[in-house]
Every structure is written in C-alpha cells, then in structure tokens.
Amino acid sequence: MEFTLSDEQVLFQESVESFTAKQYDADKRRALSESEDGFSRAHWAHFAELGWLGLGIEEAHGGLGGTALDMAVLMEGFGRALVLEPYLSSMVMGGGALELAASEKQKSALLPALGGGALLLAFAFAEPRARYDLAKVATIAEKCGGGYLLRGHKSVVLHAASADKIIVSARTAGGVGDKAGISLFLLERAAPGVNLQSYPTVDGGRAAEVVLDEAVVTEYDLLGQEGQAHAIIEAVIDRAIIAVCAEAIGIMQTLIEMTRAYLDNRKQFGIPIGKFQVLQHQLVDMYMAHELSKALTYRAAAAIASAESAARARAVSAAKVQIGKAGSLVGQQAIQLHGGMGMTDELPLGQYFKRLTMIETLFGNTDHHRRRFAALPET
Amino acid sequence: MEITLSSADAAFQSDVRSFIEAALPGDIKSKVELGQHLEKDDYVRWHKILHTKGWAAPAWPVEYGGTDWTPLQRHLFEEELARASTPRLMPFGLSMVAPVIMAFGDAAQKQHFLPRILSCEDWWCQGYSEPGAGSDLASLTTKAVPDGTDYIVSGAKTWTTLAQYADMIFCLVRTSSEGKPQTGISFLLIDMHSPGITVRPIRTMDGGYEVNDVFFDEVRVPQANRVGEENKGWTYAKFLLGHERTGIAAIGRSKQELRQLKVIAAAEAAGDGSLAEDGAFAGKMADLEIDILALESLVLKIVADEAAGRTPGAEASILKIRGTEIQQRLSELALEAIGYYANPYIAEAQEAGWNEPPVGPEYAATVAPHYFNWRKASIYGGTNEIQKNIIAKMVLGL
Numbered sequence: 031m032e033f034t035l036s037d038e039q040v041l042f043q044e045s046v047e048s049f050t051a052k053q054y055d056a057d058k059r060r061a062l063s064e065s066e067d068g069f070s071r072a073h074w075a076h077f078a079e080l081g082w083l084g085l086g087i088e089e090a091h092g093g094l095g096g097t098a099l100d101m102a103v104l105m106e107g108f109g110r111a112l113v114l115e116p117y118l119s120s121m122v123m124g125g126g127a128l129e130l131a132a133s134e135k136q137k138s139a140l141l142p143a144l145g146g147g148a149l150l151l152a153f154a155f156a157e158p159r160a161r162y163d164l165a166k167v168a169t170i171a172e173k174c175g176g177g178y179l180l181r182g183h184k185s186v187v188l189h190a191a192s193a194d195k196i197i198v199s200a201r202t203a204g205g206v207g208d209k210a211g212i213s214l215f216l217l218e219r220a221a222p223g224v225n226l227q228s229y230p231t232v233d234g235g236r237a238a239e240v241v242l243d244e245a246v247v248t249e250y251d252l253l254g255q256e257g258q259a260h261a262i263i264e265a266v267i268d269r270a271i272i273a274v275c276a277e278a279i280g281i282m283q284t285l286i287e288m289t290r291a292y293l294d295n296r297k298q299f300g301i302p303i304g305k306f307q308v309l310q311h312q313l314v315d316m317y318m319a320h321e322l323s324k325a326l327t328y329r330a331a332a333a334i335a336s337a338e339s340a341a342r343a344r345a346v347s348a349a350k351v352q353i354g355k356a357g358s359l360v361g362q363q364a365i366q367l368h369g370g371m372g373m374t375d376e377l378p379l380g381q382y383f384k385r386l387t388m389i390e391t392l393f394g395n396t397d398h399h400r401r402r403f404a405a406l407p408e409t
Numbered sequence: 410m411e412i413t414l415s416s417a418d419a420a421f422q423s424d425v426r427s428f429i430e431a432a433l434p435g436d437i438k439s440k441v442e443l444g445q446h447l448e449k450d451d452y453v454r455w456h457k458i459l460h461t462k463g464w465a466a467p468a469w470p471v472e473y474g475g476t477d478w479t480p481l482q483r484h485l486f487e488e489e490l491a492r493a494s495t496p497r498l499m500p501f502g503l504s505m506v507a508p509v510i511m512a513f514g515d516a517a518q519k520q521h522f523l524p525r526i527l528s529c530e531d532w533w534c535q536g537y538s539e540p541g542a543g544s545d546l547a548s549l550t551t552k553a554v555p556d557g558t559d560y561i562v563s564g565a566k567t568w569t570t571l572a573q574y575a576d577m578i579f580c581l582v583r584t585s586s587e588g589k590p591q592t593g594i595s596f597l598l599i600d601m602h603s604p605g606i607t608v609r610p611i612r613t614m615d616g617g618y619e620v621n622d623v624f625f626d627e628v629r630v631p632q633a634n635r636v637g638e639e640n641k642g643w644t645y646a647k648f649l650l651g652h653e654r655t656g657i658a659a660i661g662r663s664k665q666e667l668r669q670l671k672v673i674a675a676a677e678a679a680g681d682g683s684l685a686e687d688g689a690f691a692g693k694m695a696d697l698e699i700d701i702l703a704l705e706s707l708v709l710k711i712v713a714d715e716a717a718g719r720t721p722g723a724e725a726s727i728l729k730i731r732g733t734e735i736q737q738r739l740s741e742l743a744l745e746a747i748g749y750y751a752n753p754y755i756a757e758a759q760e761a762g763w764n765e766p767p768v769g770p771e772y773a774a775t776v777a778p779h780y781f782n783w784r785k786a787s788i789y790g791g792t793n794e795i796q797k798n799i800i801a802k803m804v805l806g807l
Contacts, residue, residue: 033713290805310801317805318727325706332412348699404695
C-alpha cells in the first residue's frame with residue numbers, strides 16, 4: 031500500500047502549474063471563454079506537445095499509457111486554474127470510450143490523432159428524460175442497409191460543437207431503461223441529420239443539444255459489440271466522475287486560498303475579519319472538507335484501474351457524494367466569507383463557485399450516488 | 410499510489426487476526442460486543458495477554474519493549490483489535506505518559522516506570538483538567554510547592570477517567586506564577602496511593618461511572634518524580650498531544666460499529682421490509698459510511714507520510730474532530746434504529762452476567778446509554794472547537 035504521488039505525477043503537477051500560471055489569469059480566461067470555441071486551440075496543441083493529451087492513451091497507439099490517477103493529477107491542476115479546454119469531454123470520455131470499446135483497427139485510425147491534438151471528440155450519452163440513468167436511452171439506431179439510421183435527442187453534450195466526431199449512445203434493441211440493447215456509434219459532427227443547438231454553459235464552457243434526425247452511420251462506425259455498450263458507458267462515466275472530483279479538489283483549494291487571503295485583507299471593526307472566531311471556524315470546516323475529499327478522491331482514482339466493476343462503482347460513488355457535499359459547503363462558505371464582494375463578477379471567485387456547482391449536476395448528483403453506493407454491498 | 414496491501418502486509422494482517430481470535434477471552438469479547446461495562450480486570454487481562462505476546466505497545470521503540478512494525482502495520486493492528494471487539498488499551502500509560510518519559514524523563518524514571526506501564530502493573534490516569542481550567546488549560550491552579558526534596562501538592566483535578574482504578578497519575582501543576590501562565594507549569598508523576606489524595610466519583614447521565622474528581626490535600630511528592638525541568642511542563646504536555654495521533658480517529662472501532670449498525674438495521678422492521686431497506690435510513694447509513702471511508706483515506710495518507718518520515722502536524726486535529734463526529738453519528742443512528750426500544754433502561758443489563766430475558770432485542774439494551782455517554786467525545790481531549798482553533802492557527806495561520 032502506497033498513498034503518495036509518484037515522482038512522475040509530481041512532475042505533471044508542476045508542469046500544469048507552470049502552464050496555468052502563465053496562461054490562466056482571470057482576464058485571459060474570460061476572453062477565452064467568450065471566444066468562438068470557448069477555449070484555445072493553440073493551448074490544445076500545446077497540451078499535445080506536453081504529452082497531456084497522450085497521457086491516457088495506450089502506449090501501443092502513441093500514448094503514455096497513464097492511469098485514472100495520472101489523469102486525476104492533471105484534472106486537479108486544471109481545477110486550480112479553471113482550465114477551459116475540453117480535456118474531460120474529448121480525452122476522459124471520448125478517449126475512454128475508444129479505449130474500452132473500439133476495435134484495434136478503429137484505435138489505430140483514431141487514437142494517434144486524438145493524442146496528437148488533431149481530433150476532438152464529444153460523448154453524447156445523456157437524454158432529456160433519462161436524468162442520471164445511463165440505461166434510459168430512447169435514441170433509436172435502426173438497421174438500414176449496411177449501416178444504421180439514428181433518431182433521437184441527446185442532451186447537454188459537452189463541447190459538441192467543437193468536436194470533429196461525436197460518440198453517441200443509441201438503442202439497437204430492447205426498450206427505454208433496458209441495460210441490454212444499447213450501442214455506441216461514432217458520428218461525424220458535420221454529417222447530415224446531426225443538428226446541434228449549441229450554447230454557453232453557466233460555468234463558462236460550451237455544450238449542445240444534439241438532435242439526430244435520420245443521421246446515417248455505417249457498420250464500421252459501431253464501437254464495440256452491438257447492444258453491449260451499457261457497461262462501457264458506465265465505466266466511462268465512472269472515469270469522468272473521478273476526473274471531475276479531482277477538478278473539484280483543485281477548485282476547492284483555490285477557493286480556500288482566496289478566502290484565506292480575503293480574511294487577512296478585509297478589515298472591519300478595526301481588525302482583519304480573520305481574527306473573528308466564527309469566521310475562522312468556517313474556514314476550518316472548508317479546509318477539513320477539502321482534505322477529506324482529496325484523500326478519498328485519490329484513493330478512488332487509484333482503485334478504479336484495478337477494481338472490478340462493483341468495487342469500482344462503490345469507490346466512485348463514495349467520492350462523488352463526498353465531493354458533492356464538500357463542494358457545496360466550500361463554495362457557499364467562500365461566497366459568504368467574502369461578503370458582498372463574493373457576489374460580484376469582478377472577482378474570479380464566482381467563476382470557481384459556478385464550476386463547482388455545475389460539477390454536482392454532472393454524471394449523477396449526490397442523491398443519485400448515495401443511492402448507488404447504498405445499493406452496492408461491501409466487497 | 411497503490412491501495413492494496415502488499416503480500417507481506419496481508420500476511421501480517423492475517424497473523425494478527427488469528428492470534429487475536431485465539432487469544433481474546435470469550436467473556437470479554439461478549440461484553441464489548443454488547444456494549445456492556447468493562448471492569449478493571451477485563452482491561453488488565455487483555456493488556457497482559459498482548460504483553461505476553463510482545464504486542465502491548467507496538468509504537469514503542471524496540472529497546473523499551475515495542476515492535477519494529479511500520480506505521481501501516483501498526484494501523485492494521487489497531488484495525489484488527491477493533492474488528493475483533495477487544496477492549497481498548499488504556500492510552501494514559503501506553504501512549505500518553507510513556508512517550509513523555511522516554512523523551513524527557515531521566516534514567517531512573519525510564520527504568521522504573523516504563524516496564525510497569527508495558528506490563529500493566531501500574532494503571533495510569535491523567536491529571537490535566539481542573540474545575541476552573543478546561544479549554545483554558547494553562548490557567549490551572551493546582552500548586553506544587555518545594556519542600557526539601559519533595560513538593561507539597563494541593564488542588565483539584567477533574568474529569569479524571571478511571572481514577573478509581575489508578576495507581577499513578579501524571580499531573581500538570583503550577584510551580585510558578587511568574588510570567589505567562591504556560592511558563593509556570595511542571596509535569597509530575599504522582600502515586601495515587603499517597604496520603605492526602607481523595608477520589609470522588611462523578612456519575613454521568615448514561616448511568617455510568619468513568620470520571621472522577623481528584624483532590625490533593627498537601628500531598629507529598631518526591632521531586633525525583635518531576636519529568637524534565639521545573640516550569641517546562643507545558644512543553645511536555647504539547648509534545649504529548651502531538652504524539653501517536655492517528656489512533657484518535659478510531660477508524661477501526663467506527664468500522665466495527667458500522668457493521669453492528671447494519672446488523673441492527675437489517676433486524677429492525679420498517680414498512681414491508683427491514684430498516685436497512687428504508688430509503689431514508691439507508692441514505693443516512695450510506696452518508697456515514699462514506700464519511701468513514703473519507704476519514705480512513707486521510708488516516709492512510711498520514712500513515713504513509715509517517716512512513717516517509719514526515720511527522721503529522723495539525724492534521725491530528727482533523728482526525729479528532731471528524732473521528733468523534735463519526736462516533737457520535739454512529740451512536741445517533743443506532744438510537745434511531747431501535748425505535749421504541751431505546752426507552753427501557755435496565756441498569757443490570759449494562760453489566761455482564763445478567764440472566765433475565767432482555768426487554769426488546771438484546772442489542773438494544775446499551776444503545777441509548779451509549780448515545781448519552783458518547784456526547785463526551787467532542788468535549789474530551791480538547792473540545793472540537795479548541796481543535797478548530799488549533800487548525801485555524803497552526804495550518805491556516807489566522
């Protein structure tokens with residue numbers, strides 16, 4: 031048992047810090063967020079050069095063969111600075127789906143471009159009536175000639191508009207809610223019948239409703255076995271959860287540092303407000319929530335590579351519940367302790383709070399994962 | 410980062426488990442499982458069994474009778490002790506006064522006291538709090554006035570756990586009123602059988618008797634029993650607080666209590682099924698289990714830091730706060746789980762050997778007293794509010 035980061039992971043941590051220190055002050059981030067893609071393609075190319083994009087890709091396909099834990103280290107660093115680039119959607123989810131479902135031939139065709147920064151992916155798994163149930167897939171893939179016709183509505187697809195290809199879940203058999211009969215397809219974003227309603231998200235990102243109106247894919251665009259995708263989607267989402275939990279760890283740390291500094295600088299009644307015990311204890315509560323969340327998240331990240339699916343699900347859901355509760359505590363208290371200034375758009379604080387709040391809504395909220403955890407026996 | 414046990418550690422764990430299973434007397438195990446009161450002899454018997462095996466003080470240096478176990482192995486040992494429902498080893502001698510004697514005591518003190526602590530020949534208690542000095546411990550007023558080669562000690566200590574069993578007490582006493590309150594305190598080892606000491610029981614609301622007032626009326630104590638220098642006692646007391654703190658999270662005990670809570674919830678009826686299947690209650694148990702997992706993760710991280718030679722700092726305060734909050738929550742959910750059967754109070758059922766048929770389920774008899782008793786956890790050892798002050802100052806620099 032080893033509970034510390036490796037030297038390599040520490041190097042990654044430092045390289046993310048040095049990049050964000052140069053590229054990610056509040057003004058630069060705001061400008062990027064308001065640009066057409068909502069992120070910088072130049073940064074993305076730089077990520078590829080630094081090896082960050084290849085991190086999670088198998089070595090056989092030009093990557094570094096890193097683990098969920100390595101990616102968590104990266105995501106924590108991204109959270110510290112609220113990095114906007116679509117690492118979560120394209121690499122963790124898109125790349126993860128390819129790794130788990132694609133044939134060797136598909137991998138050879140796609141992974142080098144993905145790791146090199148030339149290919150962007152999005153992962154369209156959620157639907158308007160599914161809430162957090164991954165089996166509630168109403169989108170239909172109907173066999174047609176040598177391929178399939180896709181019809182349906184995928185909701186809040188992160189960074190869909192900037193993606194070259196969208197990985198879509200659709201039903202090839204069974205009824206809405208059945209785990210069996212769900213398949214994954216690789217879809218050209220610009221193909222006929224793929225209609226995007228793109229919008230900014232409340233945390234400065236981008237997403238889209240993707241409406242499929244007889245979009246055509248060939249049999250070569252099927253990822254994995256037909257009808258067998260549910261377990262793969264679940265595994266991909268579990269990785270995404272670890273990634274956003276790690277991102278939340280970074281966000282919380284920054285919020286705590288900002289609040290700590292504010293308590294020193296802001297004076298009322300003639301003294302820094304950090305001298306007031308009530309406020310001290312609130313900051314201590316934030317600090318403890320963060321420390322506990324960090325320890326649990328990294329433990330879960332280390333577990334998911336090795337654990338079988340039930341143990342993996344338990345570890346992941348535990349982390350998401352912890353992050354959900356800690357996130358609302360840290361975020362809300364950070365605003366409260368900043369007083370009126372916490373409400374303004376002048377401070378970056380609000381951007382961090384908004385992202386942290388949206389993480390709670392992604393991939394199953396606290397209640398969802400508490401139920402999932404409770405339903406799984408201890409192994 | 411690797412979260413599974415190495416084969417050597419797994420083998421260690423299994424050795425410890427089989428030893429405890431074979432060695433723990435059945436009557437003691439049953440009392441711990443049922444939450445019944447333990448007597449002095451129960452604690453002492455178990456301590457001596459571990460001592461014979463050489464495992465009474467794994468954290469001590471080998472030269473004093475400890476082990477060469479790694480911090481992780483010590484953690485696993487603690488966990489196995491809890492898992493098997495053993496009585497807890499009293500910390501007052503083993504992990505409180507002994508490290509202070511090792512670090513600051515003279516040769517004679519080490520030679521006399523340490524073997525007696527290790528073998529449980531002496532039962533120790535702690536003389537810190539006073540009626541007027543709780544969270545503000547440095548304002549203590551129990552006086553030690555030099556008289557020849559002795560001190561004459563007068564004053565009162567309170568909340569002294571199991572002083573009724575004790576042979577020795579380690580005390581913070583005032584030897585000077587000059588300067589800051591912290592600078593006039595000395596650390597004395599006092600024989601509880603000395604003339605002038607009176608122990609008065611304090612009954613707690615759960616009906617139990619654990620804590621006491623201890624009065625000192627001109628008690629003669631050899632100056633040879635002062636640890637370290639006169640007026641430096643506060644430094645030694647702080648050293649004590651920083652020592653061996655991961656155990657304070659009591660993760661193993663909490664995991665064991667959670668197992669018991671699940672047994673109770675599965676046995677209790679609710680609606681058409683069991684309480685364990687009730688959505689609201691299952692959610693509360695899941696939250697608590699996740700809290701335990703998170704705290705355990707932090708403990709493992711601190712254990713790893715220790716193994717790498719980094720001494721844990723104010724993290725110990727997090728362990729104290731969260732550890733006790735979790736213990737209290739466990740007691741609260743157990744109380745909730747047993748419903749109406751929280752009400753009957755059968756004093757005899759708190760003790761072993763009561764042979765009347767139980768009122769309600771057997772597990773219910775001690776649940777409410779345990780809940781009441783366990784309110785102490787967030788108060789003792791420095792209240793949780795004081796722990797937050799420590800974190801605010803030491804970690805956050807406020």
